[in-house]
């Protein structure tokens with residue numbers, strides 16, 4: 242049985258301004274700083290990262306970004322590079338379904354981002370997941386396997402990767418996947434990792450994301466291939482997010 246430290250990561254999306262983000266971070270710090278046995282990450286909007294990183298510096302709560310450019314620098318208006326983030330964040334979410342759907346990001350672009358993040362010494366949290374039509378047609382497993390494989394094209398930093406299986410139909414809907422569905426799909430993700438990098442399969446953390454809350458987190462975390470949660474809505478309230486951290490932690 243692999244011994245993987247669970248991860249609870251909060252994706253704040255385009256919510257909170259600097260002031261309210263700071264309050265949220267302070268609330269999580271107060272409630273969760275002493276919880277051990279779990280990696281705790283908050284991913285605020287870019288403009289709040291520096292301020293929040295300063296407040297969380299020296300704590301057990303890590304900071305992540307929600308996106309990054311795969312380019313190092315130059316004429317890319319509105320983009321943020323890994324070197325700008327380094328020093329403030331330890332993790333970067335890449336390939337979130339909202340970026341794939343709303344910004345047209347392809348798995349090829351996401352693969353480049355994952356490589357850029359790892360090359361900067363940061364950990365990519367790589368998101369993959371099927372939408373409802375794919376699931377209804379019974380193609381969820383092959384779709385996710387293909388999406389994960391193509392989003393990891395030429396990736397080699399296997400000791401620095403977190404994968405998040407996030408079915409699009411469960412994100413922000415209040416309708417989480419059942420723990421059995423989530424287990425089946427995180428197992429598919431692990432199988433893909435085993436194919437690409439056999440030595441990394443047992444150690445890579447694979448998270449579930451999609452309407453995780455304090456009512457369903459325990460059952461999800463109980464599954465053998467689910468190593469934690471990527472959390473949207475429930476990460477915006479310090480007490481609710483801290484309940485998820487407590488459920489994943491060891492004290």
Ligand code: PEP
Pocket residue numbers: 252407411412413414415450451452453471472473474475
């Ligand atoms: C997400 O956006 O990654 C997410 C999982 O959102 P929610 O928890 O709100 O479904």
